[in-house]
Amino acid sequence: xxxxxxxxxxxxxxxxxxxxxxxxxxxxxxxxxxxxxxxxxxxxxxxxxxxxxxxxxxxxxxxxxxxxxxxxxxxxxxxxxxxxxxxxxxxxxxxxxxxxxxxxxx
Numbered sequence: 001x002x003x004x005x006x007x008x009x010x011x012x013x014x015x016x017x018x019x020x021x022x023x024x025x026x027x028x029x030x031x032x033x034x035x036x037x038x039x040x041x042x043x044x045x046x047x048x049x050x051x052x053x054x055x056x057x058x059x060x061x062x063x064x065x066x067x068x069x070x071x072x073x074x075x076x077x078x079x080x081x082x083x084x085x086x087x088x089x090x091x092x093x094x095x096x097x098x099x100x101x102x103x104x105x106x
Contacts, residue, residue, distance in 0.1 A: 001098055001099070002041075003038055003041035003042035003045055003099070004041070004042075004045040006042060006045075006099065006101050007042050007043075007045035007046040007048075007049055008045070008049055009101075010026065010046060010101065010103060011046060011049035011050040011053075013103070014050060014053075014103075014105070015050065017105065022056060022057070022105065022106055023056065023057040023058075023059065023105075023106040024053070024056055024057070024058045024059065024103060024104075024105055024106070025059045025061060025103060025104045025106060026042075026058065026059065026060045026061065026101055026102075026103045027061050027062075027063055027101065027102045027103065027104075028042075028060060028061070028062050028099050028100070028101050029062070029063060029065050029095075029099070029100050029101075029102075030065070030081075030095055030097065030098055030099050030100050031081055031097075031098065031099040032081050032094075032097060033081070035062055035079075035081075038099060039060045042060065043058060043060065046058065062079040063079060064077035064078055064079045065077065065078070065079065065095050066095075067083055067092035067093070067095055068092055068093050069085035069087065069088060069090050069091075069092050069093075070090055070091055070092060070093050071085060071088045071089075071090025071091075072085060072087055072088045072090065074086070074087040074088070076092075078092070081095075
């Protein structure tokens with residue numbers, strides 16, 4: 001899904017919960033592009049979908065996910081889409097091709 005589609009889904013979920021103030025943590029896993037570009041596009045789309053979030057603190061986090069090295073089979077965690085194995089330096093098998101989000105309202 002695109003950042004805009006994910007933002008639309010999140011705005012819908014926030015509207016359904018009845019809360020749009022305070023702090024929102026968005027956890028993004030996966031993706032193949034630049035995290036900064038994704039974050040900027042997602043935040044712009046989220047604020048366009050739900051202008052009431054202008055006063056809220058939206059925090060976008062990229063937690064590490066389990067990766068498997070394509071060279072030596074070593075398991076390691078990384079939040080980077082272009083990670084390299086800490087054991088041998090090879091690239092891991094692809095994790096998730098698209099960004100997936102989860103969120104919590106604080």
